[in-house]
Amino acid sequence: MAPPPPPPPPPSIRARARRLRQRFVFQREMRLRLISAAILIPVVIFALWVGEIAFAGIVLVTALLVQEEWLRMVGAGHLRRVVLAAFAVLGILTVVAVTQPLWAAAAVLAAGCLGVGATVLLSTRAASPWWVAAGVLYAGLAVIALVELRKGGDGFGAVVFVFLIAWTTDTAAFFVGRKVGGPRLWRSVSPSKTWSGAIGGVLAGALCGAFVLSLLEAPPSALGFAVAALVAVASVGGDLLESAAKRRFHIKDAGTLIPGHGGVMDRVDGLITASVVTMLIGSLAAAHTPAAGLLLLMGRP
Numbered sequence: 137m138a139p140p141p142p143p144p145p146p147p148s149i150r151a152r153a154r155r156l157r158q159r160f161v162f163q164r165e166m167r168l169r170l171i172s173a174a175i176l177i178p179v180v181i182f183a184l185w186v187g188e189i190a191f192a193g194i195v196l197v198t199a200l201l202v203q204e205e206w207l208r209m210v211g212a213g214h215l216r217r218v219v220l221a222a223f224a225v226l227g228i229l230t231v232v233a234v235t236q237p238l239w240a241a242a243a244v245l246a247a248g249c250l251g252v253g254a255t256v257l258l259s260t261r262a263a264s265p266w267w268v269a270a271g272v273l274y275a276g277l278a279v280i281a282l283v284e285l286r287k288g289g290d291g292f293g294a295v296v297f298v299f300l301i302a303w304t305t306d307t308a309a310f311f312v313g314r315k316v317g318g319p320r321l322w323r324s325v326s327p328s329k330t331w332s333g334a335i336g337g338v339l340a341g342a343l344c345g346a347f348v349l350s351l352l353e354a355p356p357s358a359l360g361f362a363v364a365a366l367v368a369v370a371s372v373g374g375d376l377l378e379s380a381a382k383r384r385f386h387i388k389d390a391g392t393l394i395p396g397h398g399g400v401m402d403r404v405d406g407l408i409t410a411s412v413v414t415m416l417i418g419s420l421a422a423a424h425t426p427a428a429g430l431l432l433l434m435g436r437p
Contacts, residue, residue, distance in 0.1 A: 180299075196279065201400040205401045206275065210268060212267075221252045222271070222272050225248030225249075225276065226248075228248070229279050280415070285414060286427070287425040288427055294427030297345060301342075308336050309337025309372065312335075317332065337368065342368050345365075353431075354434035357434070359434065359435070363417060367413055372406065414430065
């Protein structure tokens with residue numbers, strides 16, 4: 137006769153084991169995030185400091201990686217003609233964005249989305265042309281927004297403004313959400329994100345953005361804080377947007393290229409939407425670049 141199974145461990149032991157496991161996963165993820173940041177951030181900042189062309193090169197490489205991950209996500213990564221067409225659009229778009237005004241880059245992106253979508257229709261029905269075109273639009277908007285923001289003498293500061301808000305928002309949301317917990321922000325899309333993390337991230341991002349504006353000689357104001365908060369909200373929204381797309385195609389991470397983050401798209405999702413919103417805000421002013429327009433709206437003399 138077989139011996140009876142051992143009794144289950146007491147609830148207190150199970151709870152302690154669960155906390156230890158969560159702490160181990162948290163520490164491992166943070167270590168990978170820090171290593172990735174220590175490698176990637178200096179490269180990006182150096183290219184940003186060198187000038188518009190060098191930064192546009194980094195933006196293009198990032199957009200190509202995002203595009204490749206998106207195409208794999210929507211089931212078109214194996215379609216060589218579609219991939220090459222999407223890459224060609226991004227390459228042409230980068231050149232136009234650097235050398236031509238905003239309206240010309242927007243026209244190239246619109247034509248590129250239609251062209252790549254048509255390529256899918258003519259090549260195969262294995263992937264949705266709408267989702268493929270949406271990926272071109274997504275990566276293309278990143279190119280236009282970041283290249284436009286870097287233009288002119290104020291471009292360095294404007295891009296730093298966006299980067300620091302996006303990075304601060306993401307980091308603060310991660311820590312506050314883990315520490316405070318609470319109700320989920322959008323359980324069906326991203327079960328790990330909480331309202332506490334989102335609010336903490338937006339507040340931290342807004343404070344960071346207001347501080348950067350002061351360094352750029354914009355006077356402290358409620359408008360500056362509100363604009364920084366809006367950019368931070370856009371960063372959170374970009375994270376949720378990408379999570380919704382991944383949930384639609386039943387994947388957890390867009391890729392595995394960046395340890396601790398997943399794919400490139402997982403790392404820059406909030407940055408893309410934050411940069412687009414910042415570019416649009418800067419374009420509202422009658423200035424020669426969005427960066428100059430942003431600081432003009434913020435009251436810089």
